[in-house]
Amino acid sequence: LTGSPPQALVDDTEDVSLDFGSEEELALRKAKIRHPLATFFHLFFRVSAIVTYLLCDWFSNSFVACFVTILLLLSIDFWSVKNVTGRLLVGLRWWNQIDEDGKSHWVFEAKRVPSIAAATEAEARIFWLGLIICPVIWTMFFFSTLFSLKLKWLALVIAGISLQTANLYGYIHCKLGGQKSISIVTSRFFVTADIPKRQTRRTSGDCTEEHGKTGSR
Numbered sequence: 001l002t003g004s005p006p007q008a009l010v011d012d013t014e015d016v017s018l019d020f021g022s023e024e025e026l027a028l029r030k031a032k033i034r035h036p037l038a039t040f041f042h043l044f045f046r047v048s049a050i051v052t053y054l055l056c057d058w059f060s061n062s063f064v065a066c067f068v069t070i071l072l073l074l075s076i077d078f079w080s081v082k083n084v085t086g087r088l089l090v091g092l093r094w095w096n097q098i099d100e101d102g103k104s105h106w107v108f109e110a111k112r113v114p115s116i117a118a119a120t121e122a123e124a125r126i127f128w129l130g131l132i133i134c135p136v137i138w139t140m141f142f143f144s145t146l147f148s149l150k151l152k153w154l155a156l157v158i159a160g161i162s163l164q165t166a167n168l169y170g171y172i173h174c175k176l177g178g179q180k181s182i183s184i185v186t187s188r189f190f191v192t193a194d195i196p197k198r199q200t201r202r203t204s205g206d207c208t209e210e211h212g213k214t215g216s217r
Contacts, residue, residue, distance in 0.1 A: 032122050035088045039126055042085040045077035046134045049160065053141065053153075067156055078163040081131070086171055089127040094170035108174040131171060135164040 033039055049070050052059075056066035087093045091111030098104055138160040145153050 032120065034120050035123060038085045038088040039123055041080055042089065042127060043130050045073050045080060046130060046164065049073035049077065050134065050137055053156075053160075063152060070156055071159060074160050074163050078167060081167050082170070085127065086167075086174075089123045090171070090175075092171055092174035094174055106170075106173075108170065110174050110177075131164075131168050135161060135168055138164060 052066065052070050052073065056070070060066055082094070092109065094106065094108045096104055096106050138157060142154075142157045142161060145151070145157050
């Protein structure tokens with residue numbers, strides 16, 4: 001009896017590429033809140049400033065104490081939104097830098113490649129709603145202050161509009177692609193700053209060549 005030829009064994013150890021990245025990213029983005037602390041403080045300081053402005057007369061009769069408290073809340077809110085919550089919740093950040101010539105340059109950055117730490121849809125919605133609604137409320141306070149002739153609060157209201165509008169302006173530039181135009185200016189700055197170095201290198205190289213020729217003679 002002649003046995004049948006042995007069948008080739010199938011190699012089950014081959015690596016099979018399974019793309020779970022998109023599913024994991026989609027699941028993470030559908031999660032409700034991934035940065036609860038940053039989300040809380042994104043709204044806490046700006047809402048506290050508005051509530052304190054509305055109810056300060058009930059808590060204290062001192063105008064200076066109310067003024068300083070509200071201004072402190074607005075300043076903390078400006079810093080936290082600019083440096084912390086914008087980066088964590090929507091992957092955006094902006095800042096200002098001064099070059100060697102003393103010129104001011106605004107830089108806007110946006111995270112291009114989505115990562116595991118990407119913001120969820122709920123966090124992004126909370127971020128933009130808080131960023132847009134609060135300056136509108138302070139603008140309403142500005143007109144109400146003018147119509148009611150409470151001019152002593154006018155400086156504080158203008159400070160609130162300025163600080164919160166600055167963050168709104170910066171993050172809109174980040175969202176709409178302000179990084180492209182700013183990156184061109186920044187690249188030009190570094191190119192122009194590098195020109196003197198190149199000229200120095202060329203001058204030193206020419207001097208070395210001339211010295212070598214003189215020595216050979």
